[in-house]
Amino acid sequence: MPGQLPNLTPKPFVIERNFLVSNYGSGYGVDNDDGSAYFDIRDNVFYAGSGLKSDYAGHDKHFHGNLGIGLSLPCGVGTQYKPGHEDQCYNNTIVMRSGQWRQFLPAHNSSYPSDQPWVSMWACDVKQQQPPRCGTLGSAATGGPSSLAKVHSNTVLNMNQTSGDVQCGGPGPGNPPMSAAEFRGKCGVDVGTSAASRPGAAEVEAMVRRWAGLPATQ
């Protein structure tokens, strides 16, 4: 405001009730890149692409209440956070994209299970058990401790994938994804449930209509 000191904390950018289709070369419905922060992304329908993206030290983004169809990475977190400024991914309903999805287009319309975790936290460290658990202790010189993103209460519809829900730390042969239950035990975070089935086309259509506020088919 005129006459006041500049304030580096913006108002949130609200993205709600949109229907975003990530066809062609699009990898995200909303690509929160390059440190973007203070976004409230809620109640949208995303088709294909990915969900929350947190990259290059972004923070304070809330991705919640969304419906994702054929998504590959609903809660992708490539950074860590000053406590109180975590990104959050919660209350989303996700129909996972199948593995080898290019063979099964449309991407959700297959019984082939996803071959990717649905939560990825690259800065996660299961060996670090002090608060913030599985985060980074840090020091005064590095700005203090860093937390993980807050991921909870999501419902993921997949095909019997329970072993590879969460990627904690960088992926690699010595660090495979773990199940949601295993991650809960090691880091104390309940990311949500991963179902053993993926809905068929008619059910997906009904879900989209419900989310988008469209009338049901006769």
Next chain:
Amino acid sequence: MRTGVGFRDAGYTYMNPHGNPGGGDWGLQSPQYDEAGAVYLSGTSGVRFVSCTFKYLDGNGVFLAGFNRNATITKSELTQIGDSAVALWGYTKASGAEQDLDGAPVPASALPPGTGIDGSDGNQPRGTVVSESLCHEIGFFQKQSSCVHMGKSMETSILDSVFFNGPRAHVNQNDAFGLGSRMAGNVMWSSCRESSDRECIKPRGASGRWHCIDTFRANRWHLQQLEQTTIHLGARARPAAQPHTEALRH
């Protein structure tokens, strides 16, 4: 019943002076030159485009430079556009707290005009509304184009619109200036038709600076310091039936 207005046949500007509008990595025609957009708004308040057609524009469509308040584009169609359909680029100033990468203070005189981290003088587009509109077939020449590009602007609303067929992101939030924006009720598909890896909506981080060199002037709609101006076709006019003005032919 009111008569419709269409805007068409503006020339290309991809060789004009460009700069970096902010913290993102998109470039854009420098905002101090009125050929930055076929329709160039600066110092306006309450300008409204209702049921207008922006078509066959080889540069940007509507460009909002510096101070603008509550500009509205509604029930309109923006198509066959060489660069971005709607572009916003505000001005800031030095706060006295700027530092270089080593933490050394940077004097205000070292910053180009219109840059710095202080936007408290309000010299930016604020309250812009794009609603109930169609945007498609854009970025014919400049692939780093979007239906709405937001650089150092805030409180923009993109509502109930349909965007499709673009070369890159349909909406680009290029920095973290102000925000307070809202997108709701939109349908978007077929972004990134001529690139990959990206998105329907592209937000980015910190604010930055722009540079400029030289340019030439051409005929464009140049709307400066207008108050409550409405370019109105009537809510029920169909874009396909609108006559086009040809004032922009180059």
